[in-house]
Amino acid sequence: MAGRPMWENPLRAPVAYGRLAVPQLFAELQSPEPEKKLRALASLQDLLHDPERLYPTVTKGYVEKMKLLLEDEDPSVRSKTCEVLGLLCTHSLGRQVLLSSPLLSSLFWLLDDPSSPCRKNVLRVLKLLTLHPSGADALLTLVPKLLLKLQQQQQQEEGEQISVEEEKKVEVNEEEKVDEENQQEQREGLKMEQTEEVKDVKEEEEEEELLVLSLISCCSRRDALPALSSDAVSVLKPRLTHPCTHIRREATAAMMALSVPMAGKHRLCEEAMLPLLVGLLRDEDVHVRTNTVGVIMYTVITTAGKLQCLKLNVVSALLDLLTEAPPFKKAPRLMEEKERWTRKALVLYSLRALTSLAEAPEGRRLLMEQLPLLRRSCEEEEDAEVIRAAHAAIEVVTWTP
């Protein structure tokens, strides 16, 4: 409408002053037109960054009114509502209110939404909820459903892969037949566009997968049994060798959370995951390696795990990891501190894994030969925890019955 004043933004609803802002925006949310709702939601999003505005909104029970919006027909309204809920979750009071409200069931239902941005926003909201342990507890019931989604996605991907391979074969045949260069260029151009489109879709799916995996790992850290009972190990297996680094990271983190209880360890040994994991020890990404060593660390506590790992020659791989990390010094800046801790984690986990392996006679024999290495690393280190871990390892290696 051409007569609108200049300061009015077509994307944002006008905000009233002071205490009336949020109630008035909520009143505007009741209108049936989706554009008005989107505008009001956008203004709400801007407002709720401020904790002073957020607390009265949350305590006066306006949150329940958003339930209707979550079941709206328009997908952009739904996804915007989820973004606003995400803002709510950045504060602990908002998280608590959300957990105790009936919105949670609507959010669960929205996970199967046909529109992809809506699903991603829901997953982000759920991820923020898991920041607090009570949130993670509440989401434990969701874990089987998430695993099912992953499985479905996996099957879909397999189906797509097969069809893509077939397409490639057909394209190759076509290229052989055509002689003119122009036509070939055209086709390549089309292919490029198609692959770009496919790539975009793939990227979105990967992001979703990433969020789902991180949710599963967060919840499994609280209690891994629901995930294990839903056969998480076999679902995560193909993700360990995924080309994308982030997905591998998250999958290995989830695996580490799963391997904490005894049942998880047994499952891992049964499903023959250890060869895969030992292969991942030589991965490029530090975090993937750290998580893998963590999984191994937990798995070799069981006797079966020990035997399998010794057969796979894990000891040498772990010793390599130990020696490649330089000795640690206190780092002044935050980023370096983070890096230092990641490397430190790697070293610590490897030492623990070696300690567990040393309890088996075969492992003890191997490590007796490497004893000077361990002693040297113990003396050179400045870091207290690493020294302690190395001492423990040496003790176990030199123990006699």
Add this chain to the structure above:
Amino acid sequence: MASYSHRDRSGIYSFSSRPRAVEDRSRTLPPEKSRPMYGNIMFDRRVVRGNTYSQHFRPSTAQPDPAEIRREQVSKQRTSARRRAREQLLQPTTPEPVQGRKHMDVQTELYLEELSHVVVTADMECQSDAFLDRPPTPLFIPAKSGKDVETQIEEGELFDFDVEVQPLLEVLVGKTMEQSMLEVMEEEELASLRAQQKAFKVLRNMEQAEVQRLQEQERRRREERERRIMQQREALRKEKETVEKIAARAYTQQSLVDLLPTVFNSLRTHGYFYDPVERDIETNFIPWLMEEVHKNLEKRETARKLLDAIIHDVAQKRLEAFKEPEKNSH
């Protein structure tokens, strides 16, 4: 729509209902919220035209009272009747025509004359001049008195922009910087919290692994111990059993040493070992012998019995024979 007493802003007027333009709603459809259409008041049918002091008006709101209607009707009838009566008295009219006839005007003079009496009239109008607008009052310019003074503010005399703007700028920039620094600090704090959380998680995982390892170790050792204890117990039991067995064997051996001769002795005494000839003699010959002896003895026996019987008989007879005489003698 102020329906209460409202004072105009300048304080000159006060009205009970604020004047507003009349909207024309009769032609267009009402519910449109578009720009309200104002009709031209000159062509509005609701506006009364002409002089108003001789017009009958009807109170638009009041319901016509039936009594009033009746009264009006009656008064109307009376006036019409009076008028009729007056006419009748003033002008004698020809009587009504007899039935079947019609009256007609006929001229009975010699010369035809127009029966009209047209009065020569001429229209004259007179109109006062239209009102002229009052000419604007000329500006009142009082006569000049006093001295002329003028003043002008040159640039730079009121304030020096560069100097004045300094504190403002400082405040603005300072606030912005402060805000941004606060935000950056918040983010850093959050990042350091997260880093701490991660470090803690790493340590916790480690310790958990250690705890689990030690638990496993404990479990294994305990199980090993239990197994060994079980084994030991088994061994002890077996040993005890063997000792008992040995003792039992020794005892039985001892008791059985004398057994064999005693057994044989008793068997022998019971006659289980026998000489076949002897046995044969015993079984066959001796019974026959005994039979024969028995027979012989039986014969003697019978013979003796017979003899006894004879003797008895004889004795009996003698006794009877003795007794009879005795009886006879008595």
